[in-house]
Amino acid sequence: MDQITGSSSEDYLPVPVPGGYALTTQQRQAVDRAQDIKGWGSDLDRAMRPGVPRDKAPELGVEGLYPPIEQQIPRTKIHKSTEHPRLTPVFGTSCPPSGLSGRIRDFGYTFSEGRLSRWMTLLVADRIDVLEDVLNDLAKGRIPDVAEEMGLRSELRYNRMGLARKAALGGLCVAAYIAYSRRRRPRRQELPALPARRPYPPTRVPEQKYR
Amino acid sequence: MLAMTYRGPYRVRVVNKPIPQIEHPRDAIVRVTRACICGSDLHLYHGLMPDTRVGQTFGHEFVGIVEEVGSDVHSLKAGDRVLVPFNIFCGECYFCRKALFSNCHNVNPNATAVGGIYGYSHTTGGYDGGQAEYVRVPFADAGPTKIPDTIDDDNAALCTDAYPTGYQGAEMAEIKRGDSVVVFGAGPVGLFAAKSAWFMGAGRVLIVDEYEYRLDFARKFAQCETLNFRDVRDPVWYLKKEADWLGWDAAIDAVGCEARGSAMQRALGVRPFKLQGGSATALHWAIDAVRKGGVVSIIGAYGPTMNMIPIGDAVNKGLTLRMNQASIKRNLPRCIEHIEAGHINPKDVITHRFPLEEIGEAYHIFSSKLDECIKPMVIPPRATN
Numbered sequence: 001m002d003q004i005t006g007s008s009s010e011d012y013l014p015v016p017v018p019g020g021y022a023l024t025t026q027q028r029q030a031v032d033r034a035q036d037i038k039g040w041g042s043d044l045d046r047a048m049r050p051g052v053p054r055d056k057a058p059e060l061g062v063e064g065l066y067p068p069i070e071q072q073i074p075r076t077k078i079h080k081s082t083e084h085p086r087l088t089p090v091f092g093t094s095c096p097p098s099g100l101s102g103r104i105r106d107f108g109y110t111f112s113e114g115r116l117s118r119w120m121t122l123l124v125a126d127r128i129d130v131l132e133d134v135l136n137d138l139a140k141g142r143i144p145d146v147a148e149e150m151g152l153r154s155e156l157r158y159n160r161m162g163l164a165r166k167a168a169l170g171g172l173c174v175a176a177y178i179a180y181s182r183r184r185r186p187r188r189q190e191l192p193a194l195p196a197r198r199p200y201p202p203t204r205v206p207e208q209k210y211r
Numbered sequence: 212m213l214a215m216t217y218r219g220p221y222r223v224r225v226v227n228k229p230i231p232q233i234e235h236p237r238d239a240i241v242r243v244t245r246a247c248i249c250g251s252d253l254h255l256y257h258g259l260m261p262d263t264r265v266g267q268t269f270g271h272e273f274v275g276i277v278e279e280v281g282s283d284v285h286s287l288k289a290g291d292r293v294l295v296p297f298n299i300f301c302g303e304c305y306f307c308r309k310a311l312f313s314n315c316h317n318v319n320p321n322a323t324a325v326g327g328i329y330g331y332s333h334t335t336g337g338y339d340g341g342q343a344e345y346v347r348v349p350f351a352d353a354g355p356t357k358i359p360d361t362i363d364d365d366n367a368a369l370c371t372d373a374y375p376t377g378y379q380g381a382e383m384a385e386i387k388r389g390d391s392v393v394v395f396g397a398g399p400v401g402l403f404a405a406k407s408a409w410f411m412g413a414g415r416v417l418i419v420d421e422y423e424y425r426l427d428f429a430r431k432f433a434q435c436e437t438l439n440f441r442d443v444r445d446p447v448w449y450l451k452k453e454a455d456w457l458g459w460d461a462a463i464d465a466v467g468c469e470a471r472g473s474a475m476q477r478a479l480g481v482r483p484f485k486l487q488g489g490s491a492t493a494l495h496w497a498i499d500a501v502r503k504g505g506v507v508s509i510i511g512a513y514g515p516t517m518n519m520i521p522i523g524d525a526v527n528k529g530l531t532l533r534m535n536q537a538s539i540k541r542n543l544p545r546c547i548e549h550i551e552a553g554h555i556n557p558k559d560v561i562t563h564r565f566p567l568e569e570i571g572e573a574y575h576i577f578s579s580k581l582d583e584c585i586k587p588m589v590i591p592p593r594a595t596n
Contacts, residue, residue, distance in 0.1 A: 037409050037434050039554025043545070044388055044412035050310075050541045051382045064305035065316055070283070072235040079333065083323040090235050090301070090349045091320045092327075092337030095264035105262065113324050119515050122261035122334075123485065130219035133265040149222040151575025158581040 077102075079109045101129035213592060214268045214343030215570045220258030221578075223571050228268070231339065231347035236283035239351035241295060244594040245368040246341045247272040247561075248570075248587045249297075250398045251512040253578050254468060255332060259481065259489060260514055262321065262333040269330040270589075271297035272372040273341025274364050277355075284351045293355040294367040295348055296375075296539035299327030299338060302353035313536035318349065324515065325536065334515065342570060344591045356543060361551050368588065369399075369557035375546050376537035377403025377465065380510030381411055383533035384461035389414035393450060393459045393500055395493040397425035397437070399560045399586045400510060401465035405433035406555055408463075417453065419446065419496075421471055424583040432559055440472055450500040458502025466493035467511030468518075476519065488514040498525050509534035563587040 033040045043049050069089040076096035080087055097105045108121035137144050147153070155163045214228040231240055252269050254260050274294045277287050287293065300307050300315035306326075307315050318327030319336040327349075330340015339346065348355055358367045377400045386392060392408045394401050397420035408416045416435035420426055426437040438453075440446040451458055468489020469481055476490035497507045498521050507530055525532060549555050562585045565573040573587045 033409065033414075039549060039552065040409050041388070041412045042549070042552075042554065043382075043407075043410040048545065049382050049411070050545050051379060051538075062305070064308060067301070067303040067317070069301060069303065069317060070236060078320055078337075080320045081322050084320055088317050088320040090237070090299075090318050090327075092333070092339070093234060094268070094337050094339040095266045095333070097264075101264075108262075109321075113322055113515070116516055119261045126258065126261065126263055129265045133218060144218065144222075144224075146222065149218055149224050149571050151571040151573070154572045154576045154581055155579070158576070159579065162579075 079105060081109070082112050099129075099132050101125045101132055104128060212344040213567055214339070215270065215567065215589075216266050216268055217255065217263060218265055221256065221575075223256070223269075223574055225568050225570060228343065230345050233279060233281045234347065235349060236281040237350050237352065238281045239277050239284055239287055239348045239355065240279040241273075241275040241293060241341075241346050241348050241355070242278045242593060243270075243273045243275040243341050243344060243346060243591050245274050245364045246270045246343075246567075246589045246591070247368050247371075247373070248342070248573055248577050248589065249372055250400065250577075251331075251467065253574075254489070254512060254514065256574050256578060257469070257481075259468065259485070260332045260334060264333060264337075267330065267332065267337075268339040268341075268343050268346075270340030270342030270346075271329040271331055272368055273329075273346065274358065274367045274371065275341075275346070275594075277351075278345065280351060286352045287355060287357075292358045292364075294358050294371050295329070295341070295346075295355045296543070297328055297372045298354065298536070298539055299329065299336060299349055300353055300540075301350050307353070310538055310541045311535070312353075312538040312540050322515075328536075342567065342589055344567070344593050354540065356540065359547065359551075362547060363558070365558035365561060365588070366550055366556070369560070369586075370539075370543060370546055370550075372537070372539065373399040373560070373586070374403045374555075374557045375539045375542040376400050376510055377405075378407040378410075378542050378546055379535070379537040380404040380463045380465055380508050381407035382542070383506075383508035383510065383535070384408070384463050385506045385508075385531070385533070386411040386413050386461055388412040390460035391415040391454055392417070392461045392463065393454075393497070394418045394435070394463045394465055395470075395497055396420060396465035396467075396511065397422070397429045398465065401463070402429055402433050402560055402585075403555075403557065404463045404465050404510065405429065405435045408461075409434070410549065410554065417450075417459075419450070419493075422580055425585060428560075428585060446472065447496050447499045450496070454500075454502070458505060459500055460502060461506045461508065462497035462501040463508045464494045464497045464511045468513045470494075470511075472496070480518065487518045488516040489518065491518040491520050494518070494520050498528075498530065501528070501530060503528040504530070506531045506533065510537065512536075560586045561588050565589050567591045 072090050104125035108118050111118035212230045216226050218224050255263050277289050277291045298313045299318045300312040301317040304316045313326050315326040321333050327336035329338050381404045390413050392413045394405045397418045405416050405418050418429045418435050419438045421441050443449040470490045470492035472492040476492045480487040480490040576584050577587050
């Protein structure tokens with residue numbers, strides 16, 4: 001689609017966008033689509049919108065922050081933000097921290113939520129968690145079925161060209177790396193001959209007397 | 212029970228896990244009949260959300276049958292058919308009393324910056340999600356809603372997140388009669404936001420995306436104009452031209468942190484550097500495309516830490532920026548009324564259905580946008596209907 005990058009009084013009105021039509025500013029002020037769009041204007045009255053007004057309840061003080069709710073008993077370690085003075089009454093119990101990734105998460109949670117260090121530390125812990133999981137699988141004699149986990153069958157079914165392209169690109173990168181590393185390292189027959197070994201201990205050189 | 216578990220970026224596995232137990236008197240255990248994969252689940256799948264632990268079950272869009280309730284649950288009983296909003300909230304704290312159910316202070320010990328969400332990493336509380344046969348639902352009196360007989364499970368599953376989220380995106384855009392609205396992102400949330408903009412009396416709605424099949428669907432589902440930003444050299448310039456150089460009255464960012472369109476944003480925020488909380492290209496364009504004094508509504512999900520956005524442009528243009536994780540239960544009654552009135556049929560966006568055992572395929576198809584996927588649904592083996 002052509003774009004006119006200059007500006008002049010001879011510029012024409014925008015052409016219709018495919019699938020729709022363009023209205024001038026005057027036209028769109030008066031538009032009413034009730035006749036051709038089901039439900040048009042049914043929430044025009046702002047009283048019909050659930051989000052209006054924004055504050056629906058009477059003002060509460062900070063005592064409303066932690067109303068008295070029975071406390072869920074933690075049976076495993078639960079990480080708590082430094083910005084909560086106490087554990088929330090209810091919390092999730094999925095995947096308690098463990099291993100090296102757990103220790104890194106412990107460290108990450110010592111930072112407040114406004115610090116990039118906190119989030120980057122947790123991301124690092126996530127990656128180490130993945131590695132720990134793979135090692136755990138291998139230790140149990142299980143090789144992860146990566147093709148099934150990544151859904152590669154659907155790639156074969158719906159995007160063969162894309163899969164072939166990725167495989168070709170991957171192969172090209174590997175071949176380029178192998179070629180590059182071979183060029184840097186000289187072949188054995190091109191290496192210069194090592195000098196003959198000197199006798200040991202070295203012959204003592206007599207001390208020079210300077211005039 | 213069978214449950215999906217995260218094994219690392221781009222890897223998920225279905226395993227046998229113990230059925231969740233009641234951990235608190237206000238808990239309920241729900242047997243899942245329908246679960247959806249959300250676009251924001253892809254941020255977890257791609258390894259972008261901090262504190263995403265191997266072994267966690269994802270899934271914050273699910274409906275099911277109540278199997279067991281705790282001793283302090285009064286509004287639900289075993290056998291009730293419920294839809295469970297993705298927010299976990301107590302209903303009693305400072306924020307819940309203001310109907311900010313996505314900002315509850317009592318459910319997420321790991322962070323105060325966000326409330327509790329099912330299956331969305333430990334950053335949002337460490338709860339296992341609904342891409343499984345059973346799920347633990349805390350504060351069962353507050354969150355879960357009994358599904359009316361007029362709504363089927365597929366539509367109900369869309370009402371746990373996507374549809375009310377799109378609705379709130381349009382509501383936060385403060386649309387008045389005749390306003391022009393540009394929606395960034397033609398995924399399910401963007402589609403519902405565009406449709407909801409019409410409910411609020413918009414005069415013109417345009418959706419921006421890069422996938423032609425999604426734009427084709429948007430023209431049919433949301434009856435709006437479309438723009439493929441790959442077809443133009445400068446999308447913001449083009450949008451300004453489309454709005455007679457005034458700019459749009461409101462812009463809705465329904466893309467979130469994996470936006471395409473800027474190589475620099477993606478390199479710094481997604482791959483390989485991860486120095487910012489994702490790629491904020493859609494938000495950048497929203498701020499620049501909207502008129503002076505306009506409104507930018509941010510409903511797309513962004514991770515923690517900072518992002519590069521033109522805040523100076525927002526200041527100089529006198530914009531209003533409104534944003535939040537959607538408060539589903541607040542919007543739910545009105546959203547259900549629209550379905551019952553025939554204004555919208557949310558399940559039209561479901562393009563793929565998978566058994567739980569094939570969730571790896573589901574994630575890959577959704578992530579790579581294969582087979583014109585817009586919204587995949589997952590059906591656990593014990594779902595009887």
